[in-house]
Amino acid sequence: MRKCTKWPSLGWAAGAMLLALPFTMLAQKSEPADFYPAISLGLSTGAPAYLGADATLSFFRPLAFRIGYYRAKFNSRQFSQDLSDYQDGQELDLDAGADLSTIGLLADLPIVRGRWLRIVGGAMINLDNHVTVSGRFAEGIPYNDYTISPEQAGSVTTTYTTSRVFPYLAIGLGRAVPQKRFGLSLEAGGMLRGKPEIAVASTGLLEGNEANGPVLSENFSNVRFQPSVNLRLAMRLDLPAPDPAAARQQEEDAQELAEEQESVQPSQQETTPNAAVDSSPEEAPEAAEEAPPEPETQEAEAQEPPKRRKNQKRNKPAAEPETEAEETKIAQPASPVNMVRLQGTAVDAQSGSTLQAVYLDLYLVAADGSKRLERTGRYPGGTFTLGLLPGKTYELTLIEGGYQPLTKTILVEAAPEAALIEQTFSLQQNP
Structure with missing residues (x-):
């Protein structure tokens, strides 16, 4: 009975991600409770895919989901292989080509605080999946007093294919959805392909080698792991947060x-x-x-x-x-111009540079200590302007990934005329 090798191996990737869940839960405890959805668009290059494009969707914790398209195609013609060890003075002219198109359905699971280390797992679906090598003698073959020309000798063409769906597992360095507008990440892992299927076609005097296809398939049946290394450049796109x-x-x-x-x-x-x-x-x-x-x-x-x-x-x-x-x-x-405007800037406490973006929650604090949410949202560029009522007390919380949340109490003094307050808020990086 033939053993099925297409689907059971997908459990390897799922099992590895389940084992990482406890580490993920510990990492989530140290992060802010507020979560804002985001999307990142990425371009990747490496091996085996020369070029890839993907979209990563982060809608809820802790997982981020990714769909991508990866392409690798090349042709190499007329390179020679010396066969002197087998036959004096003989060389082979080889033509090789590969056509690999893959769709990836992946999930990113962060396992440390800061989300810079993650496990990537999922399935790869092959659209084109074959490697072809064709060979023929470079020169004539002397046989007694007769020389057999390369055309008479013929050629042998070998085609390699594998299963259409196979699992992918890798370790990622760098966030799947960057903290700033752009970010780089590196992934190293591999794919577990199914049992190879090798077909042989031959012409001329070499005709009849087709029977060697099943033999080669059996000989290479354990060669299934394909390493993968990719460098990815991602751009973050924020989704509007509810207000x-x-x-x-x-x-x-x-x-x-x-x-x-x-x-x-x-x-x-x-x-x-x-x-x-x-x-x-x-x-x-x-x-x-x-x-x-x-x-x-x-x-x-x-x-x-x-x-x-x-x-x-x-x-x-x-x-x-x-x-x-x-x-x-x-x-x-009271005229609206009598409101006090708070113009704030969120900066890095160590370098003093303005953050790329910041999330804020603004609460109005009543006399009895109760709070009412007045404004919430993400502000690209790290700057924001808020309208505050004179004589009121507010509580402002600033949140950004990779930094400790900052909470400030703001008491607005009565101002008969328009007033503008400029203030800088320094956020400490996570240890």
């Missing part, structure tokens, strides 16, 4: 607008009866003269932000509607 603060703010604005529309009609109905009670018959003409400015008051209120109008209507005394309307026109809401 829960923005979604929550939109929901609150919609709710405030709905409440404000519901309170418009009751407020108008309360104003007219109270004015009639406070005014006597003799004062009726005065009340009639003062009545027209009410549309202006309503127009002034309509220009105010919904949240401020809602608070004024809840605290509005019923007996003095006109006085309150005058105060509302005078007490304008």
Whole structure:
């Protein structure tokens, strides 16, 4: 019974990655809890593939998945092989060629802190998979008083193929998804190919050597391991991180607008009866003269932000509607320019150089110590600008791969005019 060698060997790669999981879990404990998805596009070169292109997707911890295409094709014609040890003065002219096209479905599993050392495993799928060698005598072969020409002697062509799917296992140095915009990595490992299938075709006087194909296949049945070394250049592409603060703010604005529309009609109905009670018959003409400015008051209120109008209507005394309307026109809401702008830069604490990117979480700290997430996201270039309300306390956390998280408490002093704060935040590298 013929033994199947195509699929069982794939378990070797899976088994090696499972053995590495405990080391991966230990490495993850020392990294920040926040995770942001990213993609890297890579170009690789090495052996056996001369050139390759891939895309690595990091959607969740700890694995990163990669799909790539690798190509190796060459032809070498008319190189000679000396056969003096077998026949005096004889040489062979050889032609050799290889056509290897492979699709790789791989997974990267980091096993140390910082993700610079990882295990790479998966499956390789052959699209083209054959190596061909053809040989013929370079000169005529003397036979007694007769010389056999190379054309009469003929040629022998040998073709080598293996299974279509086989496992791949390697050790990678360098991150699969670089920490900065570009990164280099090195992979060294190998592929476990299936049992080789060698076919022989011959012509001329050498015809009849086809029967040697199965014999050669059996002789090379244990030659299955193919080493692989690749150098990879990768470019990182960040995916947009979710912003829960923005979604929550939109929901609150919609709710405030709905409440404000519901309170418009009751407020108008309360104003007219109270004015009639406070005014006597003799004062009726005065009340009639003062009545027209009410549309202006309503127009002034309509220009105010919904949240401020809602608070004024809840605290509005019923007996003095006109006085309150005058105060509302005078007490304008705080202008957006009175917000304090924090312009921050994240730098390396050792070198002082600006980081390529930084993740941040900004929390608003209430008087009771509770926190509310105001902003989160990744800022390429390591610089960011935040709008802060005067008199409030914030907590800012900066995170970047390879560095220790940095948390700062920011107390914003009241500023009657526009203010700009420029501050540098130094992040320590992981030990």
